[in-house]
Structure formats: C-alpha cells, structure tokens
Amino acid sequence: MENRLCRYACAFCGEVNDSLVDLSAGRKQSYVEDCAACCRPNVLTIRIDWESGEVSISSEFEG
Template sequence: MTPEASYICGECGEEIVIPIDLSAGHEQQYVEDCPVCCRANVITVEIDDDGEPRAWGELE
C-alpha cells in the first residue's frame, strides 16, 4: 500500500489526499495544481523517523 498524506488547498479549502514517495527523501517540496479549483499549491512533505508523512500546502 502506498503511504498517503493530505493537505488543505489554500484557495478552495478542500482536503486533498496525495500519495507519498518515501524514496524521495525525508523533506520534499513540489508544486501541484489543486484537482478541485486548479490553483497551484506548493506542497511540503516531511517524513518523521517512524516513516509517518506529514504534508501541508500553501498557495504559489
């Protein structure tokens, strides 16, 4: 099963569930368009020492 996390879109307020690529490192950042309102969000992912991901988004 692919690990997942979620973030809240800064524009429309929807909770967006995203898959997490654990092989990309403990700190990740990328831009993703919200699938609901199409606004670009900068997604930040942090993976703790137990392998649990945490994600949040900010409008680009």
C-alpha cells in the same frame, strides 16, 4: 520505491486533496500540485519522520 497516500487542504479553497508521497525521495520534499477542485497550484512541503513513520504535509498557495 514505497509510496503513501496522504491528504492536504488546498491553501486557496480549503478542499481536501490526496497526494501520493514517494517515501524513497528523502525526508524533506517540496513540489507543486494543483487542487482537484479549484485547479490552483499548491506548493507542498512534505516532512517524513523515519523513526515514527509519520508523514506531514503543509501547503501554500503559489501565486
């Protein structure tokens, strides 16, 4: 299992958060993670480009 630490901005307050992405879980992933600052839930969508190794995260407010 290979993990990568990535960052995303909270969709509610804008605070930058860290998220540990499991690269072995597939090239497209989605899960909910609470913001460390405001505790609001964020729906994270992770996309992994296997060729370049680039990981992108987008966040949406769940609520």
